[in-house]
Amino acid sequence: MVYITRREIFNAAHRLFMEEWSDQQNLEVFGKCSNPLWHGHNYILYITIKGELDPQTGYLMDLRILSSIINDKIISKVDHKNINLEVEFMKGKIPSAENFAINIWNELNAELLKHNCALHCVKLCETENNYVEYFGK
Amino acid sequence: MVYITRREIFNAAHRLFMEEWSDQQNLEVFGKCSNPLWHGHNYILYITIKGELDPQTGYLMDLRILSSIINDKIISKVDHKNINLEVEFMKGKIPSAENFAINIWNELNAELLKHNCALHCVKLCETENNYVEYFGK
Amino acid sequence: MVYITRREIFNAAHRLFMEEWSDQQNLEVFGKCSNPLWHGHNYILYITIKGELDPQTGYLMDLRILSSIINDKIISKVDHKNINLEVEFMKGKIPSAENFAINIWNELNAELLKHNCALHCVKLCETENNYVEYFGK
Amino acid sequence: MVYITRREIFNAAHRLFMEEWSDQQNLEVFGKCSNPLWHGHNYILYITIKGELDPQTGYLMDLRILSSIINDKIISKVDHKNINLEVEFMKGKIPSAENFAINIWNELNAELLKHNCALHCVKLCETENNYVEYFGK
Amino acid sequence: MVYITRREIFNAAHRLFMEEWSDQQNLEVFGKCSNPLWHGHNYILYITIKGELDPQTGYLMDLRILSSIINDKIISKVDHKNINLEVEFMKGKIPSAENFAINIWNELNAELLKHNCALHCVKLCETENNYVEYFGK
Amino acid sequence: MVYITRREIFNAAHRLFMEEWSDQQNLEVFGKCSNPLWHGHNYILYITIKGELDPQTGYLMDLRILSSIINDKIISKVDHKNINLEVEFMKGKIPSAENFAINIWNELNAELLKHNCALHCVKLCETENNYVEYFGK
Numbered sequence: 001m002v003y004i005t006r007r008e009i010f011n012a013a014h015r016l017f018m019e020e021w022s023d024q025q026n027l028e029v030f031g032k033c034s035n036p037l038w039h040g041h042n043y044i045l046y047i048t049i050k051g052e053l054d055p056q057t058g059y060l061m062d063l064r065i066l067s068s069i070i071n072d073k074i075i076s077k078v079d080h081k082n083i084n085l086e087v088e089f090m091k092g093k094i095p096s097a098e099n100f101a102i103n104i105w106n107e108l109n110a111e112l113l114k115h116n117c118a119l120h121c122v123k124l125c126e127t128e129n130n131y132v133e134y135f136g137k
Numbered sequence: 138m139v140y141i142t143r144r145e146i147f148n149a150a151h152r153l154f155m156e157e158w159s160d161q162q163n164l165e166v167f168g169k170c171s172n173p174l175w176h177g178h179n180y181i182l183y184i185t186i187k188g189e190l191d192p193q194t195g196y197l198m199d200l201r202i203l204s205s206i207i208n209d210k211i212i213s214k215v216d217h218k219n220i221n222l223e224v225e226f227m228k229g230k231i232p233s234a235e236n237f238a239i240n241i242w243n244e245l246n247a248e249l250l251k252h253n254c255a256l257h258c259v260k261l262c263e264t265e266n267n268y269v270e271y272f273g274k
Numbered sequence: 275m276v277y278i279t280r281r282e283i284f285n286a287a288h289r290l291f292m293e294e295w296s297d298q299q300n301l302e303v304f305g306k307c308s309n310p311l312w313h314g315h316n317y318i319l320y321i322t323i324k325g326e327l328d329p330q331t332g333y334l335m336d337l338r339i340l341s342s343i344i345n346d347k348i349i350s351k352v353d354h355k356n357i358n359l360e361v362e363f364m365k366g367k368i369p370s371a372e373n374f375a376i377n378i379w380n381e382l383n384a385e386l387l388k389h390n391c392a393l394h395c396v397k398l399c400e401t402e403n404n405y406v407e408y409f410g411k
Numbered sequence: 412m413v414y415i416t417r418r419e420i421f422n423a424a425h426r427l428f429m430e431e432w433s434d435q436q437n438l439e440v441f442g443k444c445s446n447p448l449w450h451g452h453n454y455i456l457y458i459t460i461k462g463e464l465d466p467q468t469g470y471l472m473d474l475r476i477l478s479s480i481i482n483d484k485i486i487s488k489v490d491h492k493n494i495n496l497e498v499e500f501m502k503g504k505i506p507s508a509e510n511f512a513i514n515i516w517n518e519l520n521a522e523l524l525k526h527n528c529a530l531h532c533v534k535l536c537e538t539e540n541n542y543v544e545y546f547g548k
Numbered sequence: 549m550v551y552i553t554r555r556e557i558f559n560a561a562h563r564l565f566m567e568e569w570s571d572q573q574n575l576e577v578f579g580k581c582s583n584p585l586w587h588g589h590n591y592i593l594y595i596t597i598k599g600e601l602d603p604q605t606g607y608l609m610d611l612r613i614l615s616s617i618i619n620d621k622i623i624s625k626v627d628h629k630n631i632n633l634e635v636e637f638m639k640g641k642i643p644s645a646e647n648f649a650i651n652i653w654n655e656l657n658a659e660l661l662k663h664n665c666a667l668h669c670v671k672l673c674e675t676e677n678n679y680v681e682y683f684g685k
Numbered sequence: 686m687v688y689i690t691r692r693e694i695f696n697a698a699h700r701l702f703m704e705e706w707s708d709q710q711n712l713e714v715f716g717k718c719s720n721p722l723w724h725g726h727n728y729i730l731y732i733t734i735k736g737e738l739d740p741q742t743g744y745l746m747d748l749r750i751l752s753s754i755i756n757d758k759i760i761s762k763v764d765h766k767n768i769n770l771e772v773e774f775m776k777g778k779i780p781s782a783e784n785f786a787i788n789i790w791n792e793l794n795a796e797l798l799k800h801n802c803a804l805h806c807v808k809l810c811e812t813e814n815n816y817v818e819y820f821g822k
């Protein structure tokens with residue numbers, strides 16, 4: 001069993017808030033992250049898959065294919081976007097790094113299974129001081 | 138003459154666009170950066186000042202003071218903000234990294250002169266692949 | 275189950291040595307790290323906690339709270355300090371990175387349990403080439 | 412149980428290809444990485460070992476010894492070398508990052524056991540966007 | 549006057565040697581870098597241009613255009629290549645980082661002038677410990 | 686004219702204080718950095734030299750020679766040392782990053798002139814947020 005990881009980056013705007021709460025309540029729970037006029041991040045995404053090597057090629061999976069799946073399913077939908085308003089798979093969900101990582105897992109997992117590859121970890125870095133990891137359970 | 142640099146970080150949302158242009162025209166010139174629903178960045182700001190050492194303390198300037206000036210004049214006004222809509226010193230200006238760096242210079246310069254310190258460089262990193270430097274002329 | 279990590283940094287002096295050994299014996303076992311006049315590091319500390327998301331907020335734990343616990347229990351006690359002489363929870367212990375990480379775990383763990391959060395990993399980087407991880411068992 | 416990691420770096424040339432395939436076939440499977448005139452990388456290698464602390468020294472293992480084993484068994488054999496042509500333990504194997512990491516594990520493992528240290532992970536970074544991890548099974 | 553920098557990365561193989569010297573002489577002058585079977589690097593290239601802002605767009609130059617020029621004139625010719633054997637603009641020149649940076653300058657400069665942009669600096673990082681800067685004179 | 690830079694790292698302890706001042710006065714001016722029981726840093730040192738290429742070798746200077754000069758004149762004297770008490774060239778000087786960089790310049794400059802190389806810049810990073818540059822005048 002070998003684990004390979006591909007790094008991809010994207011930039012996006014978001015806001016942490018509960019629609020049913022007042023701006024004041026949101027400010028108390030989410031602080032600056034609830035700014036009604038948005039803020040944003042350079043997100044760094046690490047996708048780790050696991051499996052057996054192809055004995056011929058020495059590859060677990062061609063990283064160009066992994067990169068193209070991540071770009072197709074995730075990056076093209078979130079890069080330079082507003083996560084609250086424009087990302088279908090985050091609709092109605094608070095775009096905390098935790099929720100975001102879990103939903104990226106859900107988007108990628110089905111597609112990777114078609115390539116006989118098991119998703120192992122989604123790691124999402126929001127700032128140089130904070131990151132989230134999700135292993136699917 | 139010695140040069141000292143302080144690094145500070147902040148997160149913000151912005152959009153590159155000309156109000157008098159259509160969304161289509163803005164898209165042609167600014168690409169994804171003109172997304173009407175915003176995107177954002179983790180900005181990294183490097184402020185370099187220059188001058189002679191204080192022969193007693195061996196300091197050009199106490200970096201806690203430099204950091205507190207940068208936080209007071211810049212970070213507190215831009216962190217977790219929308220640069221187009223909420224930052225007084227960027228009002229009416231396209232928030233390209235170039236324009237942003239020049240206006241950060243203008244905000245800081247007057248204050249630093251009061252401390253007998255000459256601002257040397259504002260370096261503003263927008264992504265890991267792009268940055269701007271401005272030396273005041 | 276989601277894992278979130280907070281990075282904090284601090285600077286400190288230390289020395290690796292056994293009081294009952296001669297300087298020569300200490301030099302043989304600990305090399306330069308036993309210098310009787312101390313040396314120091316910029317330590318980087320990664321604290322990872324794990325748990326279920328709050329279904330309302332999408333948070334595992336507010337990172338401002340996690341950061342304030344780490345600063346209260348650890349950073350305020352070790353930053354710009356001599357680990358051998360000034361850090362209560364390291365008294366009588368050789369401040370190897372291994373021992374240091376284990377004792378940081380012990381300090382943090384009780385406090386995090388009060389917030390219903392399970393500590394998962396303490397990762398302590400001493401130089402760009404060396405780091406230690408401790409998972410509590 | 413504590414985990415300590417040592418980072419080492421090296422530079423090398425390699426080429427991904429199957430001898431029995433034509434250049435055209437290799438190009439289809441391995442892309443630019445099959446260039447018959449070679450390309451190369453700055454590899455970053457992280458070796459993680461695990462075990463109990465020595466209660467006296469507070470060390471899992473003296474990192475100077477770990478570093479010297481890694482240099483003796485791996486770095487001296489791969490640094491500034493052609494992995495396909497000059498590295499004995501990679502002879503006849505496609506030098507994908509996956510295969511390379513597994514074979515580094517095999518080279519190191521026996522030696523570390525002699526020091527009563529258990530190898531936990533070989534992490535090999537080929538570019539800033541790609542890395543492989545192998546845990547020995 | 550503002551300075552903007554674009555970072556691009558590529559991987560390549562090379563060898564430092566003088567054709568008219570014996571392998572032994574080359575080894576004495578260039579050490580491991582003269583290995584006849586090649587070695588390689590992950591190069592990091594920083595291209596800095598300078599000029600006045602376009603008062604309308606707030607751009608010195610659209611970074612997508614700068615990136616596409618660098619990719620067209622440099623990256624496409626050196627990425628996953630053998631610098632000694634496959635790079636037209638390095639033919640007959642020892643591919644030291646110094647020579648490589650100067651020749652990248654020469655390749656880019658003419659093209660950038662056509663876009664009314666002045667090249668300011670080519671910075672080429674060969675390893676995390678070594679880099680070269682060239683300012684055109 | 687080309688500029689080449691070599692990076693070297695070292696760890697050391699220090700304290701900022703004026704002997705003739707009380708601990709209280711030192712605390713007011715230097716804050717935590719005046720802790721009488723020391724603190725320390727992982728210093729990163731960048732040494733930049735400038736000059737013409739050797740037309741034969743394509744080298745400004747063999748970086749192994751530059752590295753060995755820096756190690757001989759600086760690193761061996763400061764690594765794992767107490768800068769206030771053990772570094773001859775810092776005796777009687779407050780080891781601020783500014784003073785430290787200037788004195789490293791003075792130590793290196795004479796030696797580099799013997800190799801017909803002009804020292805261009807000493808850059809000394811004390812933390813990830815602070816660094817000093819000195820150009821010799």
